[in-house]
Amino acid sequence: MMILRSAPASPFGRKAKIAADLLGLHDAIEVVFADTNDPNDSLPTQNPLGKIPVLILDDGSKLYDSRVIVEYLDALAGGGRLIPSASAARWRVLSAAALADGMNDAALLIIYEKRFRPAELWSQAWMERQAQKITRALAVFAAAPPAGIRDISHIGLACALGYLDLRFAGAWRGEYPALVAWLDAFAADVPAFEATRLKD
Known part of the structure; x- marks a missing residue:
């Protein structure tokens, strides 16, 4: 299962969550809270910038920036659904x-x-x-x-x-x-x- 590191107040994390839901991928993602202000949070090892959201794929690779995450999810769902191909x-x-x-x-x-x-x-x-x-x-x-x-x-x-x-x-x-x-x-x-x- 993919893991989305985010926080409830993040508009960028929210964007990724809504995109996943519209694409029918909600159940393929576990949302795990990330505290960008906690120096002990593992977030900087997942995104060197220490920013959310981060999507951790099944193979352990990581995608960051909500735009990249949404484009990946769109492609995973067949493409052209949230980001037009034309x-x-x-x-x-x-x-x-x-x-x-x-x-x-x-x-x-x-x-x-x-x-x-x-x-x-x-x-x-x-x-x-x-x-x-x-x-x-x-x-x-x-x-x-x-x-x-x-x-x-x-x-x-x-x-x-x-x-x-x-x-x-x-x-x-x-x-x-x-x-x-x-x-x-x-x-x-x-x-x-x-x-x-x-x-x-």
Whole structure:
């Protein structure tokens, strides 16, 4: 059985879990908690960067970065299901997925600034720069949310919005009602989204 090292709050780990579920691979993966802040966790031996998620295959080899993991799972399930094989659709979907991942990266940088630096050293300019990235990405997605068959761009956006709900109390919702409706529809259509939500 494959092992996915992750943590419940990770939007990138959540993306891999939802992808596995949509591909019918949920039962082929055991999720094992990883603590990125624990120096005794084996995570750095599985990913030298000490980041999650990491997928450990049956032969012991390791895949890291959620994009790589999702592409591997998609190929394992026959290919072309979450990442289109046709060129034009492929690049469109991968670009949208990268934009969603970038939202998560920016949100994480804000969280890390507050978590790992004393308040008197926080850089408001740095945090505002990250917040602007999120705002610009939200505007792009609000203008044209992912449509059609659920793919990696849908999963990525849902996980990004879910992470903004978790860490920023859903402050985005008042400005982007179209995305609220889109996320509600995604959650209704993909039960794994609620199943992977970090419960209070």
